[in-house]
Amino acid sequence: MTKEKRVIYFDNNATTAVDPEVFEEMRPYLTGLYGNPSSIHNFGGQVAFAVEKARAQVADLLGVKSVDSKGHHSEIIFTSCGTESDNAALFSAMFTCPKKNKFVVSKVEHPAVLNVAKELERRGCRVSYVPVDSRGRIDLQRLEEMVDEETAMVSIMWANNEIGNLYPVEEIAAIAHKYGALFHTDAVQAVGKVPVDMDNSAIDMLSISGHKLHAPKGVGILYVRRGQRFRPFMIGGHQENGRRGGTENVAGIVAMGKAAELAKAGLEHENTVVRALRDRLEKGIVDQVPTIRVNGDLEHRLPNTTSISFEFIEGESILMLMDQLGICASSGSACTTGSLEPSHVLRAMGLPYTAAHGTIRFSLSRYNTEEEVDFVVEHLPPIIARLRHISPYWKK
Numbered sequence: 001m002t003k004e005k006r007v008i009y010f011d012n013n014a015t016t017a018v019d020p021e022v023f024e025e026m027r028p029y030l031t032g033l034y035g036n037p038s039s040i041h042n043f044g045g046q047v048a049f050a051v052e053k054a055r056a057q058v059a060d061l062l063g064v065k066s067v068d069s070k071g072h073h074s075e076i077i078f079t080s081c082g083t084e085s086d087n088a089a090l091f092s093a094m095f096t097c098p099k100k101n102k103f104v105v106s107k108v109e110h111p112a113v114l115n116v117a118k119e120l121e122r123r124g125c126r127v128s129y130v131p132v133d134s135r136g137r138i139d140l141q142r143l144e145e146m147v148d149e150e151t152a153m154v155s156i157m158w159a160n161n162e163i164g165n166l167y168p169v170e171e172i173a174a175i176a177h178k179y180g181a182l183f184h185t186d187a188v189q190a191v192g193k194v195p196v197d198m199d200n201s202a203i204d205m206l207s208i209s210g211h212k213l214h215a216p217k218g219v220g221i222l223y224v225r226r227g228q229r230f231r232p233f234m235i236g237g238h239q240e241n242g243r244r245g246g247t248e249n250v251a252g253i254v255a256m257g258k259a260a261e262l263a264k265a266g267l268e269h270e271n272t273v274v275r276a277l278r279d280r281l282e283k284g285i286v287d288q289v290p291t292i293r294v295n296g297d298l299e300h301r302l303p304n305t306t307s308i309s310f311e312f313i314e315g316e317s318i319l320m321l322m323d324q325l326g327i328c329a330s331s332g333s334a335c336t337t338g339s340l341e342p343s344h345v346l347r348a349m350g351l352p353y354t355a356a357h358g359t360i361r362f363s364l365s366r367y368n369t370e371e372e373v374d375f376v377v378e379h380l381p382p383i384i385a386r387l388r389h390i391s392p393y394w395k396k
């Protein structure tokens with residue numbers, strides 16, 4: 001067996017560790033309790049019961065109290081990931097609003113929305129891409145100018161995965177509704193970090209991903225407000241009330257339920273302890289390293305995220321040298337790592353190439369410690385100095 005190297009994990013917006021309590025909760029459904037929740041026999045029935053318990057736990061995290069005639073929280077649909085939830089929301093709007101062929105999304109959406117928007121364009125829809133300013137903020141007046149009676153759906157993320165910006169989703173939902181459009185939000189990075197109260201919200205659809213909140217990969221949620229028309233793109237059996245065909249990933253769903261329960265209990269910790277760790281890391285770096293910038297809307301951002309541009313050096317080189325010390329972070333979003341293009345988010349903000357290329361995202365979780373933060377604050381400045389020393393762009 002290989003010995004695991006010490007890892008200092010500051011890449012929690014890419015994925016998170018499965019919480020041991022979550023793992024224990026799902027374990028029986030990977031071993032003895034393998035029944036199909038759709039089966040008539042009691043062996044499957046026990047599993048169906050576990051799926052409904054998980055649905056109730058997720059509903060509780062989202063502030064959804066109402067149940068359907070069967071006593072189920074059917075506004076919660078289990079999917080396979082955040083990407084599927086985003087796809088399901090946008091395609092449903094295309095299917096159910098055939099007379100409206102316009103969509104409005106921001107330029108800083110995750111590819112799970114942006115690339116669906118491009119696909120909708122290929123299928124004949126019109127899409128408007130809302131710009132952002134140099135801090136990644138959306139001008140609501142600009143957004144409103146793009147929405148009209150032809151708009152089927154406005155989809156704007158709640159929290160940005162790269163810079164952590166939080167967007168005013170309730171205000172945006174109100175704008176969408178003023179023109180009769182649906183409002184969907186990709187809340188993959190927001191849920192578990194900011195309070196959510198769907199019973200008192202104007203949001204029509206909302207996406208979540210399990211692996212961003214200490215559940216395993218392979219499970220997601222799409223919330224669809226009761227009474228809202230919904231047509232799935234995933235057609236199959238009657239699972240999820242006919243809204244998402246396919247035998248359920250029961251273990252993942254049970255894990256998601258437990259992770260939701262823990263996320264609700266941990267919300268305050270996230271906004272106090274994790275926030276303080278993020279601030280300590282950010283300040284430690286800013287105080288020691290010259291010519292850097294902290295990206296995003298510093299007043300309205302996730303408590304766990306900081307995006308820092310180290311000008312005149314390559315983010316990939318910083319990542320490689322940090323990796324040798326066991327420090328995991330990310331340049332741009334994990335999905336774009338490997339591509340030489342700077343991230344679409346930083347480009348939309350108009351960051352100069354010299355800064356965009358040297359941008360590192362640190363994203364923390366409840367598992368990080370002060371000791372880990374101090375280790376990075378001690379070891380990162382010499383790495384930056386070393387790389388700048390050999391950079392042809394850095395004025396020595």
Ligand SMILES: Cc1ncc(COP(=O)(O)O)c(C=O)c1O
Pocket residue numbers: 013014080081082083084086110112157159160161186188189209210211220
């Ligand atoms: C904002 C946002 N939306 C969607 C996704 C996609 O989620 P998943 O990996 O579960 O498909 C991610 C993942 O990074 C994300 O950060």
